[in-house]
Amino acid sequence: MRGPTSPVIPKEIASHVLEGVELCDGILRNLFLCLEINVIEPFCQDEIVLDRQCAEKRDKEIRERMQDM
Template identity: 75%
Template structure:
């Protein structure tokens, strides 16, 4: 295989669907959202610039810098949110009475089972909408599994 035949990053044109390569942003329960979201850069300014670029230029190849900046910011944000979410769930489990902690664990396992079933149903949906649904469900399923199997 010739190394020169591989396109470099400068030759690669990213499109909007490239933003969906990793897992989607984590689903944050409303009861702990204020604590988890506090002080996190939500990338809304970068996203606004990306949409403005797309509106002005009408096609993605002219907005490569904005796509890359948003992708990097979103990855940092999502990693930070997942860490905070995991720590919040751990702290919540430590202060809860044992019965409530067991109920919470059962609730997370039920949600995991429900998401797995929805994934199976979504696997039959063709096209971009099916892809987006599977992508979203996969991210929520992985996050729920990760929380329910807290490594702490």
Template identity: 80%
Template sequence: MDVDSQPNIEETILVGDDLMLGLPSPIIPPEIASHVLEGVDLCDGVLRNLFLCLQINDIEPFCQDEIVLYRECAEKRDKELRQRLSDSEHKLGLSMPIEEAKERAAQLQSEVTSLERHMILASGIQGMEGFRQRWSLHGRLEDTKRRMEALNQGIEKRKPDKIHGEPVRKKWFFW
């Protein structure tokens, strides 16, 4: 078989920037962090191996396995954290006093508005720095919107027998 007739197989070399696909890791609010992070593999061992490989080899092409393992672990972790964040916000909407829940929803809406404004400003920044800022802001914006939606769904599904987080006394009539 002659060399020209063999299929041309190109090898893809992953680099650190390939870890910036999809959304960045979600930011966990401190007031619910212990609940959301409990039992989640934070990928710290895999990340440590990636940094060790990069320290030893000095360039990314020699650390392909470590990059792939970290990317897979981080994707799984972030998916689980986003689901836990949504679940937590939904539970807060269902259970916290209604005024506090509405205040939390207003704070999240304010954060969404601020992040949207920062996205507009970041759209004018060129090059890798502009990309990184837009990537980070886009992730925070999407996560905040999801949290706000989950909180609002919890508020909407509240049982009508709770007002301000307190049970409503039902009046019973006997004929």
């Protein structure tokens, strides 16, 4: 497993850039819960995929908003 995406958004990003962006907190929480319950990663593939998709979408939105500034 490559590991879950980072839930930390740098403090340097202004709050108005993050407004309305899905931060993936709930999805990441579900992934960690799945890993805790199942102990091994193969049982959490759906959660891993959802977390990766959400993080990619979030990062893309943040990059676009920062370029528009």
